[in-house]
Amino acid sequence: xKINSIEDLKQWVQQGSRSVNIEIGELNKPxxxxxxxxxxxxxxGQDIRELPAEIDIKQAAxxxxxxxxxxxxxxxxxxxxGNK
Numbered sequence: 001x002k003i004n005s006i007e008d009l010k011q012w013v014q015q016g017s018r019s020v021n022i023e024i025g026e027l028n029k030p031x032x033x034x035x036x037x038x039x040x041x042x043x044x045g046q047d048i049r050e051l052p053a054e055i056d057i058k059q060a061a062x063x064x065x066x067x068x069x070x071x072x073x074x075x076x077x078x079x080x081x082g083n084k
Contacts, residue, residue: 016040
């Protein structure tokens with residue numbers, strides 16, 4: 001979904017079991033801007049650093065699961081390699 005405004009974020013949240021956290025400004029970083037969009041059903045989130053942005057939590061979930069799968073496969077190889 002294309003996000004251009006706070007209203008778009010509200011609409012995105014209302015379309016499912018989702019939440020959005022917005023950070024604007026930090027100590028000594030007044031230009032800091034971060035939006036964290038999270039989908040509870042997919043158990044995945046996406047970091048947004050500027051608007052407009054495209055929210056694609058499914059792709060973020062795919063990337064996260066693929067990295068997790070690779071890490072688990074590496075652990076399995078290490079375990080199996082240690083038993084030979």
